[in-house]
Amino acid sequence: MVPMRRLFLLFVVLPFIAVVVSGADNLTPRYYRRTCPKVEQIVSEVVTSKQITSPTTAAGALRLFFHDCFVGGCDASMLITSNAFNQAERDAEINLSLPGDAFDAVVRAKTQLELACPGVVSCSDVLALATRDLVSMLGGPFYSVALGRKDSLASHLRSVEGNLPRPNMTVSQILSIFSSKGFTAQEAVALTGAHTVGFSHCKEYASRIYGYNGGSQSSYDPSLNPRYAQALQKACANYRRDSTIATFNDVMTPGKFDNMYFQNLARGLGLLASDQALLSDPRTSPFVRLYAANQTAFFHDFAAAMQKLSILGVKSRRNGEVRRRCDQFNTISA
Numbered sequence: 367m368v369p370m371r372r373l374f375l376l377f378v379v380l381p382f383i384a385v386v387v388s389g390a391d392n393l394t395p396r397y398y399r400r401t402c403p404k405v406e407q408i409v410s411e412v413v414t415s416k417q418i419t420s421p422t423t424a425a426g427a428l429r430l431f432f433h434d435c436f437v438g439g440c441d442a443s444m445l446i447t448s449n450a451f452n453q454a455e456r457d458a459e460i461n462l463s464l465p466g467d468a469f470d471a472v473v474r475a476k477t478q479l480e481l482a483c484p485g486v487v488s489c490s491d492v493l494a495l496a497t498r499d500l501v502s503m504l505g506g507p508f509y510s511v512a513l514g515r516k517d518s519l520a521s522h523l524r525s526v527e528g529n530l531p532r533p534n535m536t537v538s539q540i541l542s543i544f545s546s547k548g549f550t551a552q553e554a555v556a557l558t559g560a561h562t563v564g565f566s567h568c569k570e571y572a573s574r575i576y577g578y579n580g581g582s583q584s585s586y587d588p589s590l591n592p593r594y595a596q597a598l599q600k601a602c603a604n605y606r607r608d609s610t611i612a613t614f615n616d617v618m619t620p621g622k623f624d625n626m627y628f629q630n631l632a633r634g635l636g637l638l639a640s641d642q643a644l645l646s647d648p649r650t651s652p653f654v655r656l657y658a659a660n661q662t663a664f665f666h667d668f669a670a671a672m673q674k675l676s677i678l679g680v681k682s683r684r685n686g687e688v689r690r691r692c693d694q695f696n697t698i699s700a
């Protein structure tokens with residue numbers, strides 16, 4: 367009888383416990399109340415001053431956080447730098463446009479935290495808090511962030527492909543990426559409202575504004591507002607020679623986190639083809655219209671979706687660590 371009971375414990379009960387206690391179950395906003403009680407204050411002070419001196423930080427951090435979470439979970443794998451043995455996520459083509467200021471904000475906050483409470487706060491928690499603070503600094507909603515994430519033990523360039531949406535994808539392809547991470551069409555639309563801030567480089571929408579559908583060089587996507595399309599053609603005229611040229615995602619209120627992104631779509635002022643497509647697809651258009659008409663609903667749903675995003679694929683002590691430096695694993699490995 368006794369050996370049977372042991373076998374039952376070993377093969378049935380223990381694996382079940384290991385499955386239900388995922389990293390996210392251990393998260394709580396009070397995680398550091400004893401070990402680093404000032405964590406929120408320190409992160410907030412550092413990133414606020416960073417945003418004041420470098421206003422591209424906030425939108426960059428929001429995109430960085432999204433890319434980190436969608437590739438293998440919110441585990442700061444996007445912060446690792448490549449070395450001779452390993453090409454990290456950060457060096458995937460889609461991540462090369464993430465601005466250095468966003469990474470720098472996290473590194474600065476982590477440096478201050480290492481002085482106040484060494485070896486305690488993970489880089490993934492710093493990124494989650496920094497993103498929340500920066501979104502609210504731009505006028506967006508403030509939401510509580512559960513803490514206790516551990517940092518990844520791996521970061522591979524090859525893991526990125528297929529996990530992040532691209533502007534030339536169909537709505538079906540985009541929704542299928544979101545759905546594979548557990549997000550509904552409504553949550554995907556709410557999260558994409560992040561395009562109410564920040565920039566896009568010309569190459570991301572060049573096919574909409576030059577030689578559209580094989581037409582003449584000046585022909586543009588007819589779903590674009592004509593004056594907007596012409597202004598974009600002008601702004602991007604040198605984009606092949608100067609790949610740094612970028613324009614605001616939200617041409618009306620570029621630095622403000624509001625619901626203007628959704629209002630823009632109805633006026634042909636959506637910058638990326640994927641943005642404009644959200645208005646015409648029946649699975650997403652009801653939510654675009656809802657958020658265009660009601661900023662409170664957008665803020666409520668965006669905050670809830672960000673909270674859901676921030677616990678995606680979270681690592682625990684079992685499969686993660688608290689990095690000493692956000693750009694390197696504690697032990698050098700391939």
Ligand code: HEM
Binds near residue numbers: 429532
């Ligand atoms: C619908 C799927 C999405 C697509 C196809 C997409 C694609 C893009 C592209 C191509 C850019 C321009 C990057 C550049 O040229 O520097 C961009 C910028 C941005 N994206 Fe998305 N994105 C999507 C969803 C999201 C989501 C869910 C978030 C956040 C929750 C987000 C946050 C941002 C931000 C804040 C920027 C501006 C970054 C900056 O100014 O540095 N995006 N996105």
